[in-house]
Amino acid sequence: MLRRSLILAAFADTTITLLDGGSAMAIPAFARQYDLQCNACHTRPPRLNRFGEQFHMMGFQIPSAARPEGLVGSLKDDGPAKVLIDSLALRMQGGLFEYTESRRKATFAPPDEITLFVARPLLPELSIFVEIEGEPNAVVFEDGRYFPKGQVGLGKEAFFMLNLGRLLGAFGAPTMEMGGQTMVGTHGGFSLHGPMLMAGKVDPNTNFSYPTNRQLIAPTELEVLHGKVERFPVAPYAFASKFFGLFKNRDEREPQLVTDQVMYNVPGAPGVDFHAMINDVLLAQAGFLRENEGFNTYGAVRFDLLDRRELTASVSALVNWGFGVVRAPDPADRDQPGDKRLDRLRYGIACNVRWKELDVYGAVIWDQLFGLPGELRREFNRTAAGLTLELDYLVHEKVLLSSRFDQLWAGGLREERLDGSVLSLQAKVYPWQNIAFFARDSVNLQSFVEESPLRNWRNQFLVGVDWDF
Amino acid sequence: MRIPPWSMTAVVMSALALALWGTTPPPTRANGEKDEEKGGHAHVPAPPEFADAYVPLGVWTDPTMIARGKDIYLTRCAVCHGDQGDGKGPAGVALPLKPPDFRDKDGVAEMRDNYWFWRVSEGGQVEPFKSRGSAMPPWKGQLSVEERWAVIAYQHAYSGHNGPHVPWEHPEMVQVGRDIFAMSCVPCHGVGGEGDGSVGPMLSPRRAPRPRDFTAGVFKFRSTPSGDLPTTSDLYRTVTEGISGPGGPLTFGMRRHRIMPSFRHMPEGQRLEVIEFVKSLNRDFWQRGEISTVKIPDAPPMTPERVSRGRQVYANAKCFECHGDRGRGDGPSAPTLKTDDKLPIAATDLTQAARFKNGMRPQDVYRTLMTGLDGTPMPSYADSLDPEQAWDLVYYVLSLSRDRGRTAEAGTR
Numbered sequence: 001m002l003r004r005s006l007i008l009a010a011f012a013d014t015t016i017t018l019l020d021g022g023s024a025m026a027i028p029a030f031a032r033q034y035d036l037q038c039n040a041c042h043t044r045p046p047r048l049n050r051f052g053e054q055f056h057m058m059g060f061q062i063p064s065a066a067r068p069e070g071l072v073g074s075l076k077d078d079g080p081a082k083v084l085i086d087s088l089a090l091r092m093q094g095g096l097f098e099y100t101e102s103r104r105k106a107t108f109a110p111p112d113e114i115t116l117f118v119a120r121p122l123l124p125e126l127s128i129f130v131e132i133e134g135e136p137n138a139v140v141f142e143d144g145r146y147f148p149k150g151q152v153g154l155g156k157e158a159f160f161m162l163n164l165g166r167l168l169g170a171f172g173a174p175t176m177e178m179g180g181q182t183m184v185g186t187h188g189g190f191s192l193h194g195p196m197l198m199a200g201k202v203d204p205n206t207n208f209s210y211p212t213n214r215q216l217i218a219p220t221e222l223e224v225l226h227g228k229v230e231r232f233p234v235a236p237y238a239f240a241s242k243f244f245g246l247f248k249n250r251d252e253r254e255p256q257l258v259t260d261q262v263m264y265n266v267p268g269a270p271g272v273d274f275h276a277m278i279n280d281v282l283l284a285q286a287g288f289l290r291e292n293e294g295f296n297t298y299g300a301v302r303f304d305l306l307d308r309r310e311l312t313a314s315v316s317a318l319v320n321w322g323f324g325v326v327r328a329p330d331p332a333d334r335d336q337p338g339d340k341r342l343d344r345l346r347y348g349i350a351c352n353v354r355w356k357e358l359d360v361y362g363a364v365i366w367d368q369l370f371g372l373p374g375e376l377r378r379e380f381n382r383t384a385a386g387l388t389l390e391l392d393y394l395v396h397e398k399v400l401l402s403s404r405f406d407q408l409w410a411g412g413l414r415e416e417r418l419d420g421s422v423l424s425l426q427a428k429v430y431p432w433q434n435i436a437f438f439a440r441d442s443v444n445l446q447s448f449v450e451e452s453p454l455r456n457w458r459n460q461f462l463v464g465v466d467w468d469f
Numbered sequence: 470m471r472i473p474p475w476s477m478t479a480v481v482m483s484a485l486a487l488a489l490w491g492t493t494p495p496p497t498r499a500n501g502e503k504d505e506e507k508g509g510h511a512h513v514p515a516p517p518e519f520a521d522a523y524v525p526l527g528v529w530t531d532p533t534m535i536a537r538g539k540d541i542y543l544t545r546c547a548v549c550h551g552d553q554g555d556g557k558g559p560a561g562v563a564l565p566l567k568p569p570d571f572r573d574k575d576g577v578a579e580m581r582d583n584y585w586f587w588r589v590s591e592g593g594q595v596e597p598f599k600s601r602g603s604a605m606p607p608w609k610g611q612l613s614v615e616e617r618w619a620v621i622a623y624q625h626a627y628s629g630h631n632g633p634h635v636p637w638e639h640p641e642m643v644q645v646g647r648d649i650f651a652m653s654c655v656p657c658h659g660v661g662g663e664g665d666g667s668v669g670p671m672l673s674p675r676r677a678p679r680p681r682d683f684t685a686g687v688f689k690f691r692s693t694p695s696g697d698l699p700t701t702s703d704l705y706r707t708v709t710e711g712i713s714g715p716g717g718p719l720t721f722g723m724r725r726h727r728i729m730p731s732f733r734h735m736p737e738g739q740r741l742e743v744i745e746f747v748k749s750l751n752r753d754f755w756q757r758g759e760i761s762t763v764k765i766p767d768a769p770p771m772t773p774e775r776v777s778r779g780r781q782v783y784a785n786a787k788c789f790e791c792h793g794d795r796g797r798g799d800g801p802s803a804p805t806l807k808t809d810d811k812l813p814i815a816a817t818d819l820t821q822a823a824r825f826k827n828g829m830r831p832q833d834v835y836r837t838l839m840t841g842l843d844g845t846p847m848p849s850y851a852d853s854l855d856p857e858q859a860w861d862l863v864y865y866v867l868s869l870s871r872d873r874g875r876t877a878e879a880g881t882r
Contacts, residue, residue, distance in 0.1 A: 028718045035725040037717040039672055049668045050656035063653040064743075065735040085722055178649060179735040188644040193652065280651045307660050312667040356670040394674050397716070434718035 028434055028468075029089035029119050030055075033074075034062060038433035038468075043359060043392070044400050045434060045468035047214045048206070050312060050354075056206055057193060057277060059127040059161040064179035066124035074120075089117040093218065095438075095464015099231075099457050112137060112221055115155050124180035125163035131155030137221065141254045145227030156213065156266070159200030164274075168195075184276075195276035198287075202273045205239075205264035207285055209302055209316035209350035210363040212239050212264045216392055216402045217424050217440065220460065222257070232259040232453045234422050234442045234460065237408035238348065238363040239264045242384035244412030247327040247337035248292040256292070256326050258410055258454065263289065263296055263320055263346065271295075281305070293341060294324030311355045318365075320346040331375035334413060343370040362389035367411070376413075384411030400436075402426040408454075420454045421445035428466070436466045512579050513597060514741035519587035520701035523755045528618045529625060529633040538623030541616055545608070546624075554627035565602030566593070571627035578628070578639040581745060582621070585634075589617045636749035646746030649739055653732070658683065662750040672728060677814035677845070678714065678826075680729075683750045687809065689842040690827050692762040695849040698753055700760060704744045706828075709733050713824045715815060726824050763839045766856055768831045771864045779865025782858050786850060791816040796869035809844045817847075822870035829870075834863045 031038055038045050041052030048056060054063045067073045074083045093113045114134040121127040133155030140149045165182035169175035176183045176191065185191030198204075205211050219235035239261050246256040263269075271289030278284060283302040288295055300318035324341035331338060348365030369382040390404040408420040426440035442460040449455040514520070528534050543552070549561035554571035561568040571577060587595075589612075593603025608617060625634050636642045650662070657680040659665040664682035672678070681688065690707050691699040711731035717723065725731075732740060748754040769775070783789065791806060793799040796819030803816040822829035827837045838859050841849030850859065 028720055031718050031720065032722040034727070034730055035711075035723050036727050036730055037714065039716065040728055040730060043671045049671055050666065051668050054652065054656060058652075062730050062732065062734070064649045064739065065653070065730070065732040067734045082722065176648070177736075178652060179732070179739055187648050188641060191648065280655075307655065307667070309659075309665045310667055310670055354667045357674045359671075394671055397673050397676070432719040433716060434720065 029087055029117055030060065031434075032086040033120060042433075044216070044394070044428065044430055044436070045466075047216055047359070047392070048211070050307075053206075057196065057275070057283075058181060059121060059125065059163055059196060060119060060129065061121050061124070061127065061181065062179075064181065066121065066180035068124060068180050070121055070123035070126070083120075087118055087120040089119065090467070091115040091117065092467040093464065095462050097220070098461040100459040122160075125166065125182065126160060128160045130158040139222045139224050141252065144253055146222075146224035146229060147227060148224065154201060157201055157203050159198045159202045162197045162199075164195050164197055165192075191279055193277035193280075195274050198273040198275075199271075201269060202271050202287070202289065203264065203266065203269070204273045204275075204285060204287055204289075204298065204300070207275055207283055207302060208264070208300060208318065208363075209314045209352040210236075210238070210361045210388065210390075212236050212261065215390060215404075216400065216428065217390065217404045217426050218466070219261070220442070220462065229255075229257065229453045231457060232257060234406070234424065235259050235261055236363075236388040236390075236404070237386035237406040237420060237422075238350075238365040238388035240386055240408065241326075242367050242386055242408060242410055242412075243326070243369065243381075244410060244416040244418075245329050245334060245380070246342070246412060247329065250293075250327055250337045250339075253337055258408070258412070262325075263291065263298065263322075266291075269296075291322055291325040293327065294322055294343075296320055296322045296325060298346075311353070313353045314351065316350040316352075316363075318346070318348055318350075320344075322346070324371075326369070328369075328371075328373055328376060328380075329413065331373050334415075338373060340371055340373050342372060344368070345370065357394040359392040359394075360390070362387070364388075369411070379414050381411040381414060381417060385409045398430045400428045400430070402428065410454075418449060418452050418454055419446065434468050436468065437464070438466060439463045512581070512584060514738050514745060515581065515583040515587040516595075517700075517702045517705060517741070519590070520583055520741065520744070521754075521760055522583050522586045522590075524582040524586060524618050524621055524634070526633045526635065526755055528622050530631065531622070534615075534619045535622050535626055537616070538619035538621070541612065541620045542623050545612075546620065549604075550624075554624060564604050566598065566604070568605075571624045572629075574628050574630070575641075577625065577630070577634075578641050579644075580634075581636075581642050582634050585621050585624075586617060589621060633755075635752075635755055636745075637752065643742070643746040643749045645739070646742035646744070646749075649735075649743040650746050654743070657729070662747060675812065677808045677812040678728070679812065683747050686751055686753050687844040689844060691840050691843070692765070692836055693840065694761060694763065694851065695841045695843055697761075698751070698757060700762060701741070701744055701748070704747060705740060708735075708740050708744060710828065712826050714826060715818065715821075715824055717824075724823065763836065763851060765832050765835055765839075766860075768835070768863075769860050771831075771867075775861050775864050776868045778858075779861035779863070779868070782854070782862040783865050786853065786862070788862075791846065792819050796820050796866065806846045808846075814845055819866050819869045822867060829867075831860075831863050831867065834866055835859055838862060 028038060041048060041055050043049045112135065116132040118130040119128065131154065134152045136150045137148055138151040139146050163181055165175055165184050168184050169182060173184045174186050176185055176187060183191060183193055203213055205213055215236065220233045222229065222233050223231040241256050241258055241260040241262045244258050248254045248256045269289040269291060271287055273285065273287035275283060275285040281304045285300040286298065288297045298318060298320040300316060302314050302316040304314045306313040322344035325344050326342050327337040328340045328342050329338055330336045345368045346365060348363055350363035352361040364385065364387045366385045372380055372382055387407040388404065390402060392400060392402045394400050404424045406422045410417045410419055422442050423445055424440060424442040426438055428436045428438040430436050440462045444455055444458055446455050448458060547558055549558040550556055550568045551558040551561065556568040556570040558568065569576060590607060590609040592607035593599055593605035594607050632638045655666055657666045657668045662683035664680040666680060669680045686698060688699045691697065691703050693699055709732060711727040712729035713725045714728035717726040789800050790802045791800045798816040798818040800816060806814050806816055808814050817825065825833065827833055838854065839849060839851045841847050854862065
C-alpha cells in the first residue's frame with residue numbers, strides 16, 4: 001500500500017507540475033515586485049524569517065524604502081501589464097494521504113487548495129492583501145450534515161493595512177520619516193513602527209511567536225462520511241477550539257469541532273487589528289474579530305528578547321475574550337444547540353528560538369468557558385488547554401526537516417471528551433525556492449478509539465506538493 | 470441584505486482612517502535638525518564626494534593644530550561665528566541663517582566630521598544651505614586641507630569635548646542611520662553589524678554567501694584595490710542596487726534575483742545616513758589615508774573581435790579552473806572553493822549575468838575583474854591585465870550569458 005501510495009504521489013506531483021505549467025509561472029507576487037528571492041523573507045516558504053516579519057509588519061514594503069509614489073510610481077515605471085502580473089500570486093497545495101487502521105486507506109486529493117493572491121502596496125503607507133481561495137474538496141455543513149462541496153471565495157485574509165504614523169503625527173505626536181514611511185518617535189528615543197491598522201478579514205497571528213498561518217506542517221483536511229465527521233484534522237491543538245459538544249450557531253446547528261482553529265488561522269474573520277513595534281523589541285497588538293454569532297477582543301504582546309550571534313528569541317503572550325462566540329448544547333438534547341451563548345477566555349504564551357539552521361516555536365493556550373447552563377455544569381468540563389511545539393531544521397539549502405508535537409487536553413461534554421496527542425514528522429524538499437515536495441507522517445500517540453474522529457487512526461502518511469506564492 | 474454589525478464597524482473605522490491618512494503631520498525635529506532661530510542647522514549627510522573626507526583622529530587633540538586653527542578662526546570666521554564661538558559675531562547677527570553655536574555640546578555632537586569638512590569647504594553655496602540663505606563662503610580655494618582640519622579642530626574645542634570627534638565618542642552622530650539599520654538591516658547583519666543576524670544561516674546553511682560583517686573590514690564590492698576598505702560610493706551602490714545571487718523561485722517577471730533587497734526607494738540622504746552608521750562600526754574608515762580607486766575607463770563597443778580576444782584572455786587567466794570552460798561555474802576547482810572564513814562557496818555561473826552579485830553592466834564586470842572580491846577566491850586582475858585585455862574579457866564573459874540582452878538595463882533598477 002505504501003509503495004502504491006508513493007508511486008501515485010510522485011505521479012500526481014509530476015502531473016500537477018506539468019499540467020499546471022501556466023500557473024507555475026504565475027507565482028511570487030512580492031518576489032516580482034521587489035526582484036527578491038523567496039529566501040530573503042522566508043526561512044523557507046511559508047515561514048517568515050525576521051526580515052520577512054519586518055516586511056509584513058510594515059505593510060508589505062521593504063522597511064524604510066517604500067516607493068514614494070506607490071502604485072502610481074509602479075505604473076509609470078513598469079506599465080499596467082507588469083504591475084498586474086506582479087500583484088498576483090498563486091498557491092497550490094495537494095497530495096495523497098494514507099491511513100492505517102481506518103476504514104479509508106488512501107485518498108488522492110490534488111489539489112486541496114488553490115489560492116490566488118492579490119497583494120501590493122498602493123501608497124507608501126497603504127497596502128492590500130486579498131486571498132481568493134478555491135477548495136475543490138471543501139467540506140461544508142448544510143441541513144444538519146457535512147458533505148464535500150467545491151468552493152470558491154474570499155480566503156482566510158482580505159484586508160488593507162494602513163500605517164497610522166502620519167495620522168498620529170497630525171495629532172501632535174513626534175514622527176520620523178523613514179524612507180517614505182512615517183513612524184512615531186524620535187531618533188535615539190522612543191520609536192513606534194506604525195502603528196499599523198489592518199481591517200477586513202484579518203488573521204492577527206503573523207505577529208505572534210507561533211504564527212500558525214506560517215507553519216511548515218500544514219493542517220490536514222476534515223474528512224466526512226455519510227454526512228458525519230469521520231476524522232478531525234491534525235492541526236496545532238494549542239490554537240484549536242478544544243471543547244467537545246459545542247455549536248457555532250443555532251440556526252444552522254453547525255457543531256464547533258474540537259480541532260477547529262479559533263481566532264488564529266481561521267477561515268476569514270472580519271475585524272480590525274492594530275499592531276505596533278515599540279523600540280524595536282516589543283510588539284503590541286490589539287483588535288477585535290467576529291467569531292460565529294459573537295465577537296472576540298484580543299490583545300497580545302511579543303517581546304524580542306535576544307538577537308545576537310545568529311540567535312534570536314521571542315516570547316509572546318495573548319489574552320482573548322470572546323463574547324458569545326460559541327453556543328452550549330441544549331441540556332435536554334445534547335445533539336442540538338441550546339439557548340445559551342458562551343463567553344470564552346483564552347490566554348496563553350508562545351516562544352520562538354532560532355539558532356543557526358534551527359527554528360523552534362511552541363505555544364501553550366488555555367481556554368475557559370463562561371455562562372454555561374446550570375444543568376450542564378456537572379457534565380461539562382469548561383476548561384481546556386493545548387500545547388503545540390514545532391521544530392524545523394534546515395539540513396541543506398533545499399531540504400527542511402520538521403517535527404511537531406500537538407497535545408490536546410480537551411474540555412466539553414464529559415461523555416464525549418477525549419484528549420489527543422499527535423507527533424508529526426515531515427521532510428520538505430525545495431527544488432526551487434517556491435516549490436516544495438513533502439512527505440509527512442503523523443502518529444496518534446493515544447490509544448485507538450474507533451468511534452472518535454480524534455483518535456480513529458494510528459498513522460497518517462501524506463505526500464504532496466506545496467506550491468507557495 | 471443584512472450587513473453584519475462588526476463588518477460595518479470595520480468598514481467605518483477603515484474609512485475614517487483612510488480619510489485622515491491624507492493629513493500631513495507637523496514638521497518635527499526628529500531628523501537631527503535644530504531650530505534655525507537658535508543657530509541650529511540641518512545636519513544632512515555629506516555628499517558622496519565628501520563622505521570619505523574624515524578629519525584624521527590625531528588632529529582633534531593636537532595643540533599645534535588647534536593653535537593653528539585658532540589663528541585662522543579669529544581672522545576669517547569670528548566675524549560671523551563670534552570670538553567665543555557662540556554664533557554671535559557682528560556680521561552674523563543679521564544673517565538669514567544664523568551661524569551655529571559651537572558651544573552647544575548637543576548640536577556639535579550631532580555634526581559628523583565629514584559634514585563639518587564639507588561645510589567649511591563648500592560654504593553656503595550648496596544645497597540645502599543655499600536656498601536657506603546661508604552666507605557662509607566656501608574656503609576650499611583659500612585654505613588647504615590641513616588648514617581646514619585645523620580650524621575645525623579649534624571650533625570643536627568650544628564644545629568642551631576633549632577627544633576625537635568621532636561616532637564612538639558621539640553616538641548621536643549616527644543615530645538616524647542606526648535607527649534605519651535597526652529596522653532594515655539587523656535581521657541579516659545583526660545588531661552589531663557583525664553579519665550574525667538570524668537570517669544568514671537560513672539563506673544557505675553552512676555555505677557562503679553570508680551577510681557582511683561590517684566590523685571585519687573585508688568587503689567584496691569595492692572600487693578600491695584588493696584589501697582596501699570600500700568608498701562611500703561603493704557602499705551606496707550596494708545599498709541602492711542590492712545583491713543578486715544564485716537560486717530563486719521558478720517564475721517569470723524577475724529582472725534580478727536579489728538576496729539583499731534594493732533600497733533604491735529610500736531617500737538618498739537616508740541611504741547615506743545608514744552608510745555612515747555602517748562605517749562607524751569599523752574605525753579603520755577614519756584611519757586610512759588617501760583613498761585610491763580603480764579607474765574604470767569608458768566602455769568600448771562590443772565587437773566580435775573583442776569577444777574572440779576575450780576568449781583567449783579567459784584561457785590565459787585560467788578563469789576556466791573555477792568557472793568552467795563554458796562559464797557555468799563548474800570548473801575543476803569549483804568544488805574546493807572556500808571563503809576566507811572556510812565556508813564552501815560556489816563559482817559564479819557566468820551564463821546568468823542577472824545573478825552577478827557585483828552587477829552585470831560591463832563596467833560592473835570590469836570593476837569585479839580589477840578589484841577582485843575580497844574574502845572569496847576571486848582575485849584581482851589589476852596587476853595582470855591591462856585595460857584593453859580586461860575589456861576583452863568583460864565582453865567575452867557577457868557573451869556567455871543568456872541574459873546579455875538585459876545587461877544594459879541591469880543595475881539601474
